Amino acid sequence: MPWKLTPLVLFLAWMASMCSARTRTDLLNVCMDAKHHKVKPGPEDKLHDQCIPWKKNACCTASVSQELHKDISLLYNFNLDHCGKMEPTCKRHFIQDNCLYECSPNLGPWIQEVNQSWRKERFLNVPLCKEDCESWWEDCRTSYTCKTNWQKGWNWTSGSNRCPAGATCSTFESYFPTPTALCEGVWSHSYKVSNYSRGSGRCIQMWFDTAQGNPNEEVARFYALDMNAGAMPQGIGPCLLSLALMLSLAP
Template identity: 55%
Template sequence: MWAVLALLFALSSGALSLDKLNMCMDAKHHKIEPGPEGKLYSQCAPWRDNACCMANTTEGAHNDSSYLYNFNWEHCGPMSDQCKKHFIQDTCFYECSPHLGPWIQKADEGWRKQRILDVPLCKEDCESWWEDCKNDFTCKTNWHKGWDWSTGFNRCPKDSKCRNWTEVYPTPKSMCEQIWSNSYLYTTHIKSTGRCMQLWFTGENPNRKVAEYYIKNAQQRQTVAPTILLFLAATSFSGMMY
């Protein structure tokens, strides 16, 4: 019975709340709180009304070897423009989005204290990213770790070789989920469903409603679970009486 009650307490104390709806993660370039940033650069401009990034961060996001992290996208030679635009948009999404709260987790890393995990990406965004990069090259599956940083910028490790994109990432799912250590989750949801996060959008940010959906869905599950556990606890206690 005590084990059941302990589980009940853990579920009730861990519920997602709506204060996760509009927040910035604790990371290298993020603001403490989201707010308007009227001069966001180029592809980051859609977040200007409410952003976790500042203008200089968004300008850096558009550099080939961004000063943001000294990370070189072109570690296997020049990256095509159609592929690069997705990495710029991906950086804008990561740095600027104020609606990633449901997927923010603690991170034991020197350059950030929090990260995102399993953010559900819209099918169109993931598949167009993969399609536009399929003729490019890379030497690694996971771009978060395992690089040679001896020059101050990431280089391919000695035991690796540059391969065609589709050899490293056979499917859009493999690319979206593996390239940033499961920061993203490939979904079959399309944008019109309101059940997936959009890297690309114009006008009002659609991701607020998506985050709100996942928060409320989690709250409903965590409301039902304690009710079931209370019944189990009561049944267990009643059994002990006889």
């Protein structure tokens, strides 16, 4: 027997749509819960240099973007020149990487909870466009470092990162023999090198021309919808439980 469109049935239908819509929205246009991120993304007209692409909608502030361009910023006291002066072309990629991390509101599908003193969330296995990875490696292969995983294991006794005891400074190419080794290893699998190219709508670009819009918005939407179609996302369970309970009480 068909249900009548009673106020309860209409409310249940509305709640079902809210469960679905809220889940999709949770993965889009969001900022990570981390040390220097804003609570919500928004315009930042004065973002600095390599962070400018996110000025229309950013998770970072102008002051954070300024600090990201310093050799040793006050944000994390991390020294890119830990094995001598890094080549400017190489450093440019790390600055863009930092701008993406701090500023992008399009990384929701890859945000994971972590238990770290300086952040509660990180992104993991972001599908980085293959050209971005290849150019990063090519421009850094002759610069020097002493570690393959920059996420941990440094000597911080001086206040900034130094090579751990016994580590030897050598070229990037010796520590990262392939582009994939660099992009996936340097930040402990924050990125996963994609087989897709820039502009495909299937991989995240580390940097882009603002005149062409933000291509990473389309990428985030694609993976968010794919995640919602393939599995029950975090946060939807309580919503569906409430809905099921109401349905059981319906006449």
